[in-house]
Amino acid sequence: MAVLSPSRPSTGRAGRTAITALAPAVWGTTYVVTTEFLPPGHPFFAALLRALPAGLIALAITRTLPRGMWWGRAAILGVLNIGLFFPLLFVAAERLPGGIAATLAASQPVIVVVLAVVLLRERPSGWRTSWAVAGVVGVGLVVLRPSSAAFDLVGVFAALGSAASMALGVTLTKRWGRPDGIGPTAYASWLLTAGGLFLLPVTLIAEGAPPSVDGPAVLGYLWLGIVGGLLAYIVWFRGIAELPVTSVALLGPLSPIVAALLGVLVLGETLGPLQLAGFALTVAAVTAGQLSPRSSRSAMENPRTPKERTHQ
Template sequence: MTTRSPSNAATAQAGRLLATALAPAVWGTTYVVTTELLPAGHPLFAALLRALPAGLLGIALTRALPRGVWRARVAVLGVLNIGLFFPLLFVAAERLPGGVAATLAATQPVVVVGLAVLLLRERPSAWRCTWAIAGVLGVALVVLRPASVAFDLVGVLAALGSAVSMAFGVILTKRWGRPDGVGPTAFASWLLTSGGLFLLPLTLLVEGTPPTVDGPAVLGYLWLGLIGGLLAYVLWFRGLATLPVTSVALLSPLSPTVAALLGVLVLGQTLGPVQLAGFALSLVAVTAGQWTPRPRAVPSRNPKERIDS
């Protein structure tokens, strides 16, 4: 039997971490794609097309369906990670300024750290807790503007609810894992389909008739479904299966950070000194949160012990 050297293991983990980081980075493109390509006023329809077709496509490709207890687990995980998360996020975006909604949603890593202690019995890490809070502060500095600060109870509860829903989804996904022999593509497809089926009646009830879809909208829906949906969630759930859950959660600030960067590059928005400082803090928090400092060796106070050792 061959064993990996520590350097090879570290390189493999770094590769898995970078691949997982692509998921929140891709999710950061959702805002610009939605505003520039999709018909306005139909966020739930966009969420539905992001989830259900991609999930059904993945099931068709993998030819695998959940069995036994996993039928109920997939239903729960699909609702928490997708079906409930999306509507709450859209409600927050409609009732709150974008900066406020993004900042509240960015509290998800803090919630994940707390839930990991309660449900996964992980030892709390002051280092990662600190950087989780720093990530929220960085996002706030990037996206908040003085004129955008507003309070709407329903919007605030929806934003916090989206963070809690996704956090519970992340924790339960880590706790339950995947069935033996089921890969990340099949697993992501199950959850996207479950979340999409939850969204289907909700979308018809709230938004009614689907909008007219033109060429740019087709491209937008394809991007959200195939890249922002199936591919991103495959990478996300594979990372959850192989990396520490708090490490994965601390990648979440990449999403609003990428959204802000695309606002500058695509929409012609500007970032002042405060926003640039927040941008840098977010990246530092994401990076530093992946590193676990080694405990300092405590020197012996007995000279004889030091000589004998």
């Protein structure tokens, strides 16, 4: 028993991290689904269907509503994580070349590192800060392409605003936790519903009447709503509760990486040597950001077996 006990926390941590990573990986399918299945010109409608129906379905399943202060907290977290994040991201995508928008949005882990110090009183981590910056560079190498598009200040602020909104939402989600007795499904239902209700008037103002929907679009909206919405956010919020917030944030660059891979596999795009180097750097940043430099250094300095350490 004593020999096995040191390995249990690391194994559990690795499993929770792998499960949490599924959320940004699934979000990386959004671009392909949007371009190949959904009617063009209605990104806000897609964001609305990604959030509100999933939230209402989960509410109907769990039959659990917030109580007391959690009405306000759920509204704030829903707007930051979903309701405000989606519109800003779409504005950035419309006004900037996609690579620039994705690179600026990938700054979210860097912002989370700062907010974790301010709001969570965590000690600054040079290790995770360095890998967060490396992740931004890696994403930039993968997605940036030569473009003649003009520099758009509104688009830049929208991209940075989306990253800041999500970063603040993630950090406050960690700070406030979940009420006692509330599972991740009920918790996700509150935030998805709050974000969807915020998106409802925004969508009507920005896009007007909803588009006509055919069979492929129905499948696309179902994927975004059920898999990319409800299931992904249940996994994401559970990961925020169980893992260090900076580690979770450093999983974010998986989203543009998966999008780039699907561009190669599905859309016939190509990756040159620079993009491949960026891909390797991003994967290294995501992986290294999950490690503790103290434990890694200790393992290198004292490479004894677990059995030897138990007899120390």
